[in-house]
Amino acid sequence: MAEPARAVALAALTDLWDQGCPIAAPDDRERLVDIGLRRWHSFHRRHPRIHQPSHEARVRDLVRGLVEAVEAEPQLVGPLAKDYECVAEAIAAAVASSTREP
Template sequence: MANPARAAALVALAKLWDQGCPIASPDDRERLVDIGFRRWDSFHRRHPRIRQPPHEARIHDLVRGLVEAVEPEPRMVGPLVKDYECVAEVIAAAASLPREP
């Protein structure tokens, strides 16, 4: 059985690519979803003192994780971070769907 959350994330990334998002490249989509879901799921383990994090904090954390995993020089991302924010939003939306282990 296909994982609906993963499928939704891949479709959303394809739409972002069609809209001109350079981060959602077909070559990197699987990796972005893997990294994004892992980062999303580990938020509370990495931030145990934040019981009810605002959505924006989780998105910011996800963006940071994606940038660190994908970019060779994360500190040099600059305005491209807006594209990472779009990717993070669609991954976060898909992460809320039921997932298989």
């Protein structure tokens, strides 16, 4: 896994926690980042027919993966899904920032 993306994502989740996001708790932060990065990088393997996915489609997929991995009953997440979206956007931004050329 790309260490720069992981470090940026961990820092972003720390900021989210400081802003009140309950999903980015310190105890689960590393697990969320690891799951999120793995899910982000495996998108094309899981969706081989989507050749040029939109950013939104990838983030929705990431939210779904995070919810399924973390929640005991994913179908009951409800409004908490917005917090998962914030986490997913932070992970997506970390990946984007680590793949940019200097």
